[in-house]
Amino acid sequence: MSGVDETHDPKRTSLVESANGHSDFPIQNLPLGIFSPPGHHARPGVAIGDMILELSGVGALLPETVGHLLTGNTLNALMALPSADRVALRRRLSELLSDPTHREIVEPLLHKAADCVMHLPAAIGDYTDFYVGIHHATNVGALFRPDNPLLPNYKYVPIGYHGRASSVRPSGVPVVRPNGQRKAPDEDTPTFGPSRRLDYELELGIWMGQGNELGHPIPIGEAREHIAGYCLLNDWSARDVQAWEYQPLGPFLAKNFHTTISPWIVTAEALAPFRIAQPPRAEGDPAPLPYLFDEADQRSGAFALELEVRLSSAAMRDQGLPPFVLSRGSATTMYWTMAQIVAHHASNGCNLQPGDLIGTGTLSGPDESGFGSLLEISQGGKKPLTLPAGETRTFLLDGDEVTLSATARADGHVPIGFGACSAVILPAV
Template identity: 60%
Template sequence: MLDHTHDPKARSFVASANGHPDFPIQNLALGLFERNEDEGPGMGIAIGDMILDLEALLDQRLLEDEVAEAVDAARFLEGWADFLSEGPEIRNALRREVFALLQDGSSHRAEVGAALVPANDCTLYVPMRIGDYTDFYAGIQHATNVGKLMRPDNPLLPNYKYVPIGYHGRASSVVSSGTPVRRPKGQRKPATDPAPSFGPSRNLDYELELGIWIGGGNDLGEPIPIAEADQHIAGYCLLNDWSARDIQGWEYQPLGPFLAKSFCTTISPWIVTPQALAPFRAAQAARPEGDPKPMEYLWDRHDQAHGALDLALEVFLVTPGLREKGLPPHRLSAGHAGALYWTPAQLVAHHACGGCNLRAGDLLGTGTISTEAAPGSLLEITKGGREAIALASGETRRFLEDGDEIVMTARASRPGRASIGFGECRGTITPSA
């Protein structure tokens, strides 16, 4: 998977890309942007503080025939889904061509320069229309932490280590970073109340996850073999699975999350491709002694050796008090994607094992990523709201209040490699309707 596009010494003539924390030339993340409302959204590639407009490259005939045809066909649809459904080969071809066009010394510098747009002048959208959204529960430390709060004597239910747990979420309420998050309403019943009441959630929370974009699907009734599952993944993003804990606690038994989750899910707007992440693949963490080996339909030696991602993840809280006093964001968590109990390929293979047909543009959430030292939600950090967080502004938080903003970041870095990032995943809480 590694080639010249991963060369850590490679530089771009786009000055802001060189040493950029997220989008150097070794990344080339895919997105959907809009600079002028009259023109509508267009397909773009992140490079430093700029966005490369693919439609402008088409107009100047700077893309080779096969890639140009695929981009031309996809640009009239809703985002990247149609292009990514063509599979890894066309993705790789686009990466190589764009890399050559943006590289320092490019013979097309003038034409490519005319196709660059300042990212700060643009609105970024969900990069493709999401047909279906599924949220998994693959963070075992999160599952254990939450289980201890709910069932101290039996934190993990017996099925957890055998089957990737998930539920079908709501695709229509997935929004791009920066979209305000309105506090949801629903039924709540604290343990001390004799009956439930209806109103705004009092215990609003975030969940730190990775999003997995499906590029190519499977026919209805046809499973995806685990050895092929990775080829169906078109990219990754950050995902904040906002959670109304008080609504969730009352409604989730016996069928699981509903209104507590469906009101909003925020994602970072850039698709970071498997090609960009190739230098940062890692072995799946060994299971503790005594844990069952995954069943055959979930077991692949190559996936176990290379199927995890070496990603450092951080979550920050910005409150009205911190803003007013000019204080920096409060870091809530600094975790790692290696804490996931199941690989992305295992999640894909399990999703399709019963014959469910995945489609290009489908989005999977990994589940909350927590480590012992860095829980991925306020529910865990505050021990269910019992232990408040003290902030430098003098404020305290058990759960999120109106005006609070959550910011998530991800960074892939290794010695001898150019670091890449995902861009920010932001959301600010606004009052309920």
Template identity: 60%
Template sequence: MTTSSNPLSWVTSANGHSDFPLQNLPLGIFSHSGLSKRGGVAIGEMIFDLRAALDVGFFNGAARDAAEAASRDQLNDFFALGAPARQALRNELLHLLDENSPQLSRLRPLADTVLHPMSECQMHVPARIGDYTDFYVGIHHALNVGKLFRPDNPLLPNYKYVPIGYHGRASTICISDTPVKRPNGQTLAPGATVPEFGPSKRLDYELEMGVWIGPGNAIGEAIAIGEAAEHIAGFCLLNDWSARDLQAWEYQPLGPFLSKSFATSISAWVVTAEALAPFRIAQPARPEGDPQPLAYLFDAADQQGGALDIELEVLLLTEQMKAQGIAPHRLALSNTQNMYWTVAQMVAHHTVNGCKLQPGDLFGTGTLSGPLAGQFGSLLEISEGGKQALTLPSGESRRFLEDGDEVIFRARCHRQGYASIGFGECRGTLLGA
């Protein structure tokens, strides 16, 4: 039965959909046979074509301006408009796609024009990404990795004062289902004194959220922590593929380089900040004895509602499992509550020196592991640095990824009294070097 808080859609596949019910309405860039690349909205198993809807006159006023920007071959122009435009478009879409829409008599005859089966469409990177920054805000991942190399002092002194990050490579960010080629590079074998060149032998995934930046700031002007939420357009899943052996040799003194820049996979749909509003929660309290964030990183409202409750899942599907008809095997179940810093704190810190953020810039959160076994967001943690093999249902074992392995990320939001929403999948299959 339809209720005011959980309405149903006349697009029947949306009702009860695990990812894309009416309450979600994420945006993405798609192409379909005979149509140019354009913006659309996920609704159940269908994509609502914003350009087609505009052409037949379904938007007016501020919603029309927003739909016009979102209907292009990239979402940068839409992100630049900020929260009022997102809200106007969302409100209009909620009315249009509701099962009791006053426009229903017009919509039904045009359904084949404005709706396309998702299975028949190709998805594209949602925006032109000018810059990509990868953070390190998953404290349990930082602790787990730190213990492998510094058992007595796993966290460096700056971690609880500074949202650690590094600038990644935007040119190799790829959409879900894009194959990932195993990288070549220099590695230093245990006991060796000189490096060797060849394919990475310790290839890994990292479970992260991606953060899409909205309007941004002028160079030299910081975004205040209390205003940071205005510059967060939406979220996606992000796999920060990592060549651990390349990284171990290259990262000192300047950090990751070739070990990270060969590929970063993202999910196709941008789940807006508005869709995630019911799943906002207080930032988890810092452990006793941890320092209070410096003033430019602290905002009471952000602490009370700036965190998110999103369940994160990692699955692995090997070639042998596919051949045997075995379903993908869950490796981890974690949550965005494992972030030590909020996204607003990441934005405020990124710009406090005057660094310019632009519409369509992308952040990675860093690996979001939980504190317990079964919650680790990388094989580096699961295998304890390669010491312990993971046994799969097929009888195979893994310490790190092998050619043909497919890594699958999923994410869901649940809350009593609200429709659950999801992000779609972020998939990538590893190819040989």
């Protein structure tokens, strides 16, 4: 299996006891991020079990092409390096965190994750959101165009739009309900006020590594080398604002008020054992155009990822009730691969840069058990959902907390996770 090495060995254990058997961050994961220990400034770290290893403290023990880049408050410079340098870093970190002879060096540099504050892992220059979840696109299209849910271009073009990088926030930062123009079907004119149809969207995020020069596309066969890692992404959506504003130019204020991401970069290298073949297209679907087709990408361009969304209302938390599972699904519902997304984005010569963030679009399953938004679950607000405390929801109310999670699984390998992607909804200002 390409990219699988000793760092993925299921028998390897960590000298950090909490990492052994950890649901998200065993030693086989080693995601990178930016954190602040109590009372200190932001710095690079690696998640290991319930702890975070401060990377600047072991810089002298890391490969020299990498060690000097781990002292600032972003990971952009590290992400700009060739993948071979990330592989070398991963191998060295795996050794430091597994070999007991390094205990005296490592233990003083460990911080309890629960005591730390997580930050964005990179300075995000640009954020683009795609629409590659075919079941979501079909479900939403059917709400507006029952006889023709997918537009003719969908199976030829990876559809996307440019979002707002400045409003991307890490997990845990509350979402303030947005104001905007909204016009219900039974209203003659629009009004301005808090969104009445606030929704979440279950997505994966792509962190760009090495970029490309302006005017020089990224070939599909090389696109994978330009991806540094992945995260969870919640593209919060004001559906009522979106319905009024999106024609003719698409999403604007309905999307740009807040985007939540899981703060750890799960590296492309960590996910090597979980690569699987891209599911075949339905009979009669067009083949990708040549600039979007690569045999190797079709053989291993998808990921064996289990996705889950949970909701906890204020009343549920007051009563000590556990979060309610809204949906469970798989990342194999992507109609286009990660490499196809990147290759298409750069196909016109657009220059992507280290630290750019790309969303996949909402990933929904083929039935309601895997729907990735309340718009689908409630059928556009027509079918209320009942929560454990007896409350009902068609869209999100103030005080609701939405949490996305993802786990990679493959036979013969230790599962790894992405950490939480969570936020509470606050009232509009």
